[in-house]
Amino acid sequence: MDREKLISKLNWFFNLELNQVDLYTSQSRHSRDPYVKIAFERIAYIEQQHVDNIADKIKELGGKPSKIGDVLAPILGGAAGTVISAAGLSNVLRANILIEKKAMKDYKALIHSLKRTYGDIELVRLLQNNLFDEDLHTAWFQRKLASIKNK
Numbered sequence: 001m002d003r004e005k006l007i008s009k010l011n012w013f014f015n016l017e018l019n020q021v022d023l024y025t026s027q028s029r030h031s032r033d034p035y036v037k038i039a040f041e042r043i044a045y046i047e048q049q050h051v052d053n054i055a056d057k058i059k060e061l062g063g064k065p066s067k068i069g070d071v072l073a074p075i076l077g078g079a080a081g082t083v084i085s086a087a088g089l090s091n092v093l094r095a096n097i098l099i100e101k102k103a104m105k106d107y108k109a110l111i112h113s114l115k116r117t118y119g120d121i122e123l124v125r126l127l128q129n130n131l132f133d134e135d136l137h138t139a140w141f142q143r144k145l146a147s148i149k150n151k
C-alpha cells in the first residue's frame with residue numbers, strides 16, 4: 001500500500017471516529033438512564049482519543065486529516081434514522097453495534113494488510129489498540145441490549 005492510499009484509508013477512520021464522537025455524545029445527552037448517559041459519554045471520550053491518535057498518524061505521514069462528511073449513513077442503511085435515543089434504547093444499541101462491527105472489520109483488514117507488508121510497526125499496534133476498544137464497546141452494547149430484552 002503506498003503512502004497516499006494509507007493516508008486516505010486512515011482519513012476514512014478519522015471520519016468514522018469523528019462521527020462516533022458526535023453520535024455517542026448526542027446519545028448521552030438524549031438518554032434518561034443516568035448510567036447509560038455515563039456509558040455513552042465515556043465511549044465518546046474513547047472515540048475522541050481514536051480521532052486524535054489517527055489524526056497524529058496522518059500528520060506524521062505528511063497528510064492532513066480532512067472531514068469527508070457522514071460516513072455512518074452508508075453503514076446503517078435503513079437504520080440510519082434510529083441512532084438517537086428517541087428511537088428507543090434497544091434500537092440505538094443495535095445501530096451502535098452495527099457501527100462498531102464495521103469499524104472492527106475495517107481495522108482488522110488494514111492491520112492485516114499493513115502487517116503483511118511492514119510487520120509489527122507502531123501504526124499496527126495503534127490500530128490494534130483502537131480495535132480492542134471497539135471490541136469492548138461492542139461487548140457493552142451487546143450486554144446492555146441483552147439485559148433490556150430479558151426484562
Ligand SMILES: [Fe+2]
Pocket residue numbers: 017020046047050103130133134
Ligand atoms: Fe473508535
Ligand SMILES: [Fe+2]
Pocket residue numbers: 020047100133134137
Ligand atoms: Fe467504538
